[in-house]
Amino acid sequence: MSSEYISRTSCRGCHGVCQVLVYHDGKGKISRITGDKESTASQGYICPKGAYATELVYHKDRITKPLLRQGVRGEGKWKSISWEEATDMIADRFTKIINESGPEYLAIAQGTGRPYMEFTTKFCNDLGSPNWLSPAHNCFVPRILCSLISIGWMPLPDIYNLGGEMPKCILMLGNNGFEIGAAGDYCGRMEEKAFDNAEKTIVLDPRKTRAARKSDIHMVPRPGSEISILLAMIHTIIKEKSYDEEFVENHCYGFEKLESHIQQYTPEWAEEKSHVEATKIIEAARAFSKTKPACIIWGNGIDMSVNAFQFARATYILMAICGTLDIPGGNVDFVPLGLKGDPPAFDYTKSGLRMVAGTDKNKLMGDFPFCPGAHPPSFWQACIDGKPYKPRGIWLVGTNPMLTATRGDIIQRALRDHLEFIVGSDFFITPSLAMADLVLPASHWLEQDCIGNDLGWAVHTRKPITKIGEVRDDRDVIREVARKMGLVDEFPWDSWEDYQSWRTEPLGMSFEKFSQKDQHYSPMKFKKYKKEGFRTKSGKVELYSTIMEDCGVSPLPDYTEPPVSPISTPDIYKNYPFYFISGCKSLEFFHSEGQNLKSQRKLNPDPLVEMNPDDASQLGLKDGQWIKVSTPWGSQKFRLKKTDRMPKEIVHAQHARWYPEKEGPDFGAFESNVNLLFPHDFYDPLNGAESLKSFLCRVDAF
Numbered sequence: 048m049s050s051e052y053i054s055r056t057s058c059r060g061c062h063g064v065c066q067v068l069v070y071h072d073g074k075g076k077i078s079r080i081t082g083d084k085e086s087t088a089s090q091g092y093i094c095p096k097g098a099y100a101t102e103l104v105y106h107k108d109r110i111t112k113p114l115l116r117q118g119v120r121g122e123g124k125w126k127s128i129s130w131e132e133a134t135d136m137i138a139d140r141f142t143k144i145i146n147e148s149g150p151e152y153l154a155i156a157q158g159t160g161r162p163y164m165e166f167t168t169k170f171c172n173d174l175g176s177p178n179w180l181s182p183a184h185n186c187f188v189p190r191i192l193c194s195l196i197s198i199g200w201m202p203l204p205d206i207y208n209l210g211g212e213m214p215k216c217i218l219m220l221g222n223n224g225f226e227i228g229a230a231g232d233y234c235g236r237m238e239e240k241a242f243d244n245a246e247k248t249i250v251l252d253p254r255k256t257r258a259a260r261k262s263d264i265h266m267v268p269r270p271g272s273e274i275s276i277l278l279a280m281i282h283t284i285i286k287e288k289s290y291d292e293e294f295v296e297n298h299c300y301g302f303e304k305l306e307s308h309i310q311q312y313t314p315e316w317a318e319e320k321s322h323v324e325a326t327k328i329i330e331a332a333r334a335f336s337k338t339k340p341a342c343i344i345w346g347n348g349i350d351m352s353v354n355a356f357q358f359a360r361a362t363y364i365l366m367a368i369c370g371t372l373d374i375p376g377g378n379v380d381f382v383p384l385g386l387k388g389d390p391p392a393f394d395y396t397k398s399g400l401r402m403v404a405g406t407d408k409n410k411l412m413g414d415f416p417f418c419p420g421a422h423p424p425s426f427w428q429a430c431i432d433g434k435p436y437k438p439r440g441i442w443l444v445g446t447n448p449m450l451t452a453t454r455g456d457i458i459q460r461a462l463r464d465h466l467e468f469i470v471g472s473d474f475f476i477t478p479s480l481a482m483a484d485l486v487l488p489a490s491h492w493l494e495q496d497c498i499g500n501d502l503g504w505a506v507h508t509r510k511p512i513t514k515i516g517e518v519r520d521d522r523d524v525i526r527e528v529a530r531k532m533g534l535v536d537e538f539p540w541d542s543w544e545d546y547q548s549w550r551t552e553p554l555g556m557s558f559e560k561f562s563q564k565d566q567h568y569s570p571m572k573f574k575k576y577k578k579e580g581f582r583t584k585s586g587k588v589e590l591y592s593t594i595m596e597d598c599g600v601s602p603l604p605d606y607t608e609p610p611v612s613p614i615s616t617p618d619i620y621k622n623y624p625f626y627f628i629s630g631c632k633s634l635e636f637f638h639s640e641g642q643n644l645k646s647q648r649k650l651n652p653d654p655l656v657e658m659n660p661d662d663a664s665q666l667g668l669k670d671g672q673w674i675k676v677s678t679p680w681g682s683q684k685f686r687l688k689k690t691d692r693m694p695k696e697i698v699h700a701q702h703a704r705w706y707p708e709k710e711g712p713d714f715g716a717f718e719s720n721v722n723l724l725f726p727h728d729f730y731d732p733l734n735g736a737e738s739l740k741s742f743l744c745r746v747d748a749f
């Protein structure tokens with residue numbers, strides 16, 4: 048007789064690293080999934096996405112076999128084919144495009160950071176195509192690239208007591224990990240624990256999130272203006288000499304230049320820009336510079352504006368002058384465990400400016416010196432108008448850009464009418480995949496057998512708990528296609544197992560042995576710079592960026608007014624009187640994923656707009672009614688949620704909402720799609736970020 052048993056594995060339903068217990072009923076089914084109290088990284092936490100993961104895995108609409116389009120694009124007629132046929136076809140068609148036109152005519156588009164990332168950029172590099180697409184220009188990567196040129200490594204908050212000291216001060220900049228489960232590879236519950244433990248907490252967020260409510264100092268910025276607050280904090284800390292003189296003297300480059308540049312950015316100036324009182328900014332500056340150790344946790348709230356890259360610069364300057372880098376309880380550098388295939392330590396002084404190497408600048412879409420790959424809006428536009436050239440093929444690996452990127456209407460046209468060959472890998476036929484020629488069934492984290500090194504200091508193993516149909520790990524499929532295209536030296540592994548064992552070689556153990564343990568730790572080392580310096584051109588933390596100077600852009604951070612605002616566009620403001628932020632994440636969904644799952648959808652059934660109750664009442668709008676949110680570029684419908692989480696004059700709309708229950712190929716992708724409200728006109732000149740959290744809108748009854 049079979050009986051219940053438990054497997055341990057690591058969830059990847061989002062960027063979190065929650066370790067979970069999977070209960071098997073003993074008859075071949077998973078009965079439930081819970082958090083794992085013994086996990087150091089997540090300490091028992093689980094969110095609805097993790098707990099209801101089986102609803103996704105066993106869903107009736109799941110793609111279970113490779114599907115080849117029959118009829119015209121979007122007709123929804125498919126024929127199942129074998130993996131052999133599918134991978135042959137991709138290799139043939141891709142090779143033909145490369146031979147006839149060149150590798151840049153082929154693009155690899157991925158979604159947010161997921162396991163496939165191990166191979167998506169590599170495949171693109173090995174093919175020689177600069178056209179790697181992702182949401183990264185708007186998300187996280189501006190912070191990574193900026194840290195690499197400023198510090199040489201990515202400083203992450205040390206909230207796990209890895210050096211025997213927890214942060215005493217936490218500054219949160221546009222991050223809502225507490226309410227959404229996890230952000231930036233950190234379990235939100237762990238962030239919250241550290242926050243609760245700290246003596247001083249400061250939150251910069253227009254919304255009254257749980258972190259904001261708990262904080263000692265909550266600054267509510269005028270959306271898009273928050274860089275002014277950081278500049279004024281730096282101003283105050285330098286003026287009051289509360290910076291770390293020893294660190295600045297010995298380990299920073301360009302302090303004098305910063306000191307004279309920052310004079311102009313007084314707290315009073317910042318108050319005028321941000322509407323946060325000067326006294327509050329000074330209080331925050333004093334708390335952050337004097338309560339040690341201090342760390343910064345930051346998020347998407349600061350990634351999506353024309354100031355995104357310089358905001359990241361200002362953040363690193365603040366960390367550096369306050370001496371928070373690479374100390375216990377500060378912002379630290381995790382030493383990798385030493386597996387093969389880990390991304391190499393990036394050295395900008397040698398490798399130039401791109402995530403995608405082998406880049407021919409003239410062939411890259413979009414002209415932004417710090418954009419991590421192709422600039423997606425520029426790429427999609429080029430598919431239609433052929434300027435500077437017309438891409439021919441694309442592989443969409445785990446991305447639904449018609450919902451998650453701006454101007455899904457342009458993207459649909461590019462896919463439906465222009466690109467010659469489209470492959471898509473996903474769990475479901477989404478509005479974007481409905482346009483594909485060939486669809487591949489991707490394996491879910493409950494089906495993957497791999498090493499999950501998402502967290503830096505801890506590496507988790509992921510066990511194959513179940514398997515539906517012929518689903519396959521995206522990485523294994525890329526491996527096979529690459530080899531069929533002749534990239535055998537680049538992908539020398541005969542099988543998936545081969546690849547995994549190759550990864551664990553340096554540790555002197557087989558993958559099988561490695562994965563018997565659920566979690567492996569890297570040793571922590573602090574203050575490494577004392578011996579090694581920093582991996583920048585000057586060998587120091589660059590307060591003044593020599594690379595930016597070489598690029599001919601401002602080496603010190605400045606303020607830019609959002610492109611659509613009462614000040615920049617008073618004419619628009621007359622008719623669009625609300626500040627507009629979009630796409631703050633929802634606990635129940637992962638962007639566009641999860642809306643077809645009953646238990647998760649029940650928790651968040653309709654696309655929502657959050658609005659201050661007084662603002663809504665003044666417009667005569669009732670809680671729960673359908674409304675229209677409009678910008679000069681479009682109008683979409685949402686359900687109104689009156690809430691005092693929103694300050695007056697600021698409106699928030701959820702992103703990536705569609706209606707999987709409606710008919711294809713659109714599945715309601717053009718009804719409540721916030722990304723149809725933004726134009727392709729305004730970008731951060733440095734990295735191409737879009738103004739998704741600093742815009743203007745109006746709200747009317749539907």
Ligand SMILES: Nc1nc2c(c(=O)[nH]1)N[C@H]1C(S)=C(S)[C@@H](COP(=O)(O)OP(=O)(O)OC[C@H]3O[C@@H](n4cnc5c(=O)[nH]c(N)nc54)[C@H](O)[C@@H]3O)O[C@H]1N2
Nearest residue numbers: 158159182186445446447451472489629630638639640702
């Ligand atoms: N207006 C506005 N828009 C935004 C944002 C915002 O704040 N405001 N946020 C942006 C951000 S931060 C991001 S990162 C992007 C996200 O953009 P995307 O990554 O495109 O969004 P997802 O909806 O997560 O899309 C991914 C698809 O991948 C599938 N999938 C999930 N896991 C796997 C897997 O392992 N393999 C494969 N092959 N498929 C998988 C899902 O079923 C889903 O259909 O959206 C951005 N869009």
Ligand SMILES: Nc1nc2c(c(=O)[nH]1)N[C@H]1C(S)=C(S)[C@@H](COP(=O)(O)OP(=O)(O)OC[C@H]3O[C@@H](n4cnc5c(=O)[nH]c(N)nc54)[C@H](O)[C@@H]3O)O[C@H]1N2
Nearest residue numbers: 221222223230270271346347348631632633634637638740
């Ligand atoms: N449940 C769930 N978890 C997720 C995701 C998901 O879709 N669902 N997506 C994952 C991904 S890809 C990412 S990138 C992370 C993102 O997670 P976070 O980094 O937390 O990003 P957001 O939720 O977009 O926004 C964070 C906060 O920024 C604030 N904000 C908005 N506009 C501004 C502004 O102008 N200035 C400032 N200072 N703050 C502002 C918002 O009010 C919000 O509370 O979450 C990851 N985790």
Ligand code: SF4
Nearest residue numbers: 058060063065097228
């Ligand atoms: S927060 Fe993310 S990693 Fe944790 S259980 Fe939820 S989906 Fe999984």
Ligand SMILES: [Mo]
Nearest residue numbers: 159182186187
């Ligand atoms: Mo993201």
